[in-house]
Amino acid sequence: MARIAILTCSNCTQESNCASVVCLGDMRKRKGFFERYKNEDKVDLIGIISCSGCPTLAAPEKILKRVRALANYRINALHFSFCMTALCPFVKKYQKIIQEAYPELTIVLGTHTPKDREAFRRDMKELLCPTVHKVQDMNDVIIGNLRRTDEQKG
Numbered sequence: 001m002a003r004i005a006i007l008t009c010s011n012c013t014q015e016s017n018c019a020s021v022v023c024l025g026d027m028r029k030r031k032g033f034f035e036r037y038k039n040e041d042k043v044d045l046i047g048i049i050s051c052s053g054c055p056t057l058a059a060p061e062k063i064l065k066r067v068r069a070l071a072n073y074r075i076n077a078l079h080f081s082f083c084m085t086a087l088c089p090f091v092k093k094y095q096k097i098i099q100e101a102y103p104e105l106t107i108v109l110g111t112h113t114p115k116d117r118e119a120f121r122r123d124m125k126e127l128l129c130p131t132v133h134k135v136q137d138m139n140d141v142i143i144g145n146l147r148r149t150d151e152q153k154g
Contacts, residue, residue: 001042004077005070006111007094010050012083016127018138020048023081023111033079033110046073055090060097067098077106085109086117087124 004027012018026032027043037043047070052062067078078098084091095107114120123141140146 001044002037002040002077003044003046003073003075004037004079005046005075006048006079006081007067007084008048008050008081009083009087010053011128012081012087012124012138013050016124016138016141018083020081020111022142023079026112032112033108036108046070046075051084051088051094055093059090059093063094063097064101067102071102071105075105077108079108079111081111082114082120083124086114086120 006020006023006027008018008020008023013020024045027034027045030038030043034043049066049070052059052066070078080091080095084094088094091109095109098105099107120141123146126146127136127138127141136146
């Protein structure tokens with residue numbers, strides 16, 4: 001039995017209201033980066049945490065404190081969500097810090113397989129730093145309903 005956890009981007013979860021729906025859907029269907037578990041009888045999701053935010057001087061301690069909350073429950077693998085791998089400039093630093101502290105833990109850089117990585121990055125930039133006043137969230141990105149300004153359309 002695989003005992004896994006997911007590490008998400010705090011900007012995506014807190015600022016754009018992402019509920020990890022696509023990550024969890026692919027986990028249940030054993031698609032994307034969860035395909036590695038297709039021969040497992042059971043995949044046990046132990047928990048989901050978000051990162052500690054964009055690093056400060058305390059970044060190593062903060063990320064390890066969050067991972068420790070999962071590692072204490074004997075996870076085999078920690079999946080960095082797609083948003084972490086696509087958006088986080090510190091993903092390699094986080095990976096190194098976690099791997100050094102938990103060398104037996106498998107770190108998987110991904111959850112679901114995106115349709116278009118660059119479109120996702122562009123959409124998230126607009127969502128997190130909108131150029132026009134609007135109320136939108138991750139669901140608008142998922143269903144392709146993100147409103148754009150005229151200059152972005154052209």
